[in-house]
Amino acid sequence: MLLAVENLHVSYGGIRALKGISFEVEEGKIVALIGANGAGKSTTLRTICGLVRAQSGRIEYKGTVVNKVPPYKIVGMGISMVPEGRRVFTRLTVLENLEMGAYSRGSSQEAKESLANVFKRFPRLQERKSQLAGTLSGGEQQMLAMGRALMSRPQLLLMDEPSMGLAPMLVEEIFSIIREINNSGTTILLVEQNAHMALSVAGSAYVLETGEIALSGPAAEMADNPEVRKCYLGE
Numbered sequence: 001m002l003l004a005v006e007n008l009h010v011s012y013g014g015i016r017a018l019k020g021i022s023f024e025v026e027e028g029k030i031v032a033l034i035g036a037n038g039a040g041k042s043t044t045l046r047t048i049c050g051l052v053r054a055q056s057g058r059i060e061y062k063g064t065v066v067n068k069v070p071p072y073k074i075v076g077m078g079i080s081m082v083p084e085g086r087r088v089f090t091r092l093t094v095l096e097n098l099e100m101g102a103y104s105r106g107s108s109q110e111a112k113e114s115l116a117n118v119f120k121r122f123p124r125l126q127e128r129k130s131q132l133a134g135t136l137s138g139g140e141q142q143m144l145a146m147g148r149a150l151m152s153r154p155q156l157l158l159m160d161e162p163s164m165g166l167a168p169m170l171v172e173e174i175f176s177i178i179r180e181i182n183n184s185g186t187t188i189l190l191v192e193q194n195a196h197m198a199l200s201v202a203g204s205a206y207v208l209e210t211g212e213i214a215l216s217g218p219a220a221e222m223a224d225n226p227e228v229r230k231c232y233l234g235e
């Protein structure tokens with residue numbers, strides 16, 4: 001297993017955000033974590049990245065327990081995150097934003113190669129490389145956030161609600177890019193409120209409800225599950 005999360009508990013002061021969740025991400029797959037606002041999806045990703053500390057439980061990545069590893073070392077181990085709301089540096093150019101993503105990559109030769117790969121995947125970013133990130137459209141900012149995360153050539157990409165706030169056509173485009181990234185060998189843990197899109201690209205899925213895993217299974221089965229259809233697919 002590339003990533004195994006076991007009985008993870010996370011609190012913010014008195015608020016119990018995660019109440020002992022367990023799940024696994026197999027290498028090469030797209031795994032979806034779906035759930036309503038406040039369910040604990042972002043907390044899960046932030047804890048995996050080392051940005052939030054768990055009270056208890058374990059996060060095992062490639063057989064190593066990484067609970068107490070600092071965020072910059074997590075990136076070095078091959079995990080990178082596309083945060084909720086993109087979080088691009090609006091007053092920096094597209095190129096400068098991408099260079100920030102290469103921060104932990106050793107040589108400048110490697111950074112150059114990473115940049116060439118990102119521009120190949122996102123030609124629109126190349127066309128706009130000198131533009132300030134704050135002047136990009138929402139969809140372009142999402143691409144920039146994805147490109148920035150790919151600069152460190154992650155084996156495991158964590159994506160927090162990539163479809164949030166985007167028009168339906170752009171959502172389709174972003175999800176087809178997610179498929180391509182996965183096809184070229186990157187494992188993806190995808191967090192979404194848009195269960196419909198998430199289940200259409202994922203191999204397996206987990207439903208998170210107020211800090212607990214309520215349901216899990218192959219994505220196709222989940223999409224047929226009456227409870228999922230009622231609560232998450234708007235039927």
Ligand SMILES: Nc1ncnc2c1ncn2[C@@H]1O[C@H](COP(=O)(O)OP(=O)(O)O)[C@@H](O)[C@H]1O
Pocket residue numbers: 012015016017035036037038039040041042043044
């Ligand atoms: N920095 C924080 N401080 C206090 N409570 C937080 C913080 N971040 C999240 N929470 C709380 O933790 C719970 C889970 O939040 P979050 O992981 O952001 O959910 P989701 O991403 O599924 O919307 C919510 O009750 C939220 O209010």
Ligand SMILES: [Mg+2]
Pocket residue numbers: 041042043084160
């Ligand atoms: Mg969130």
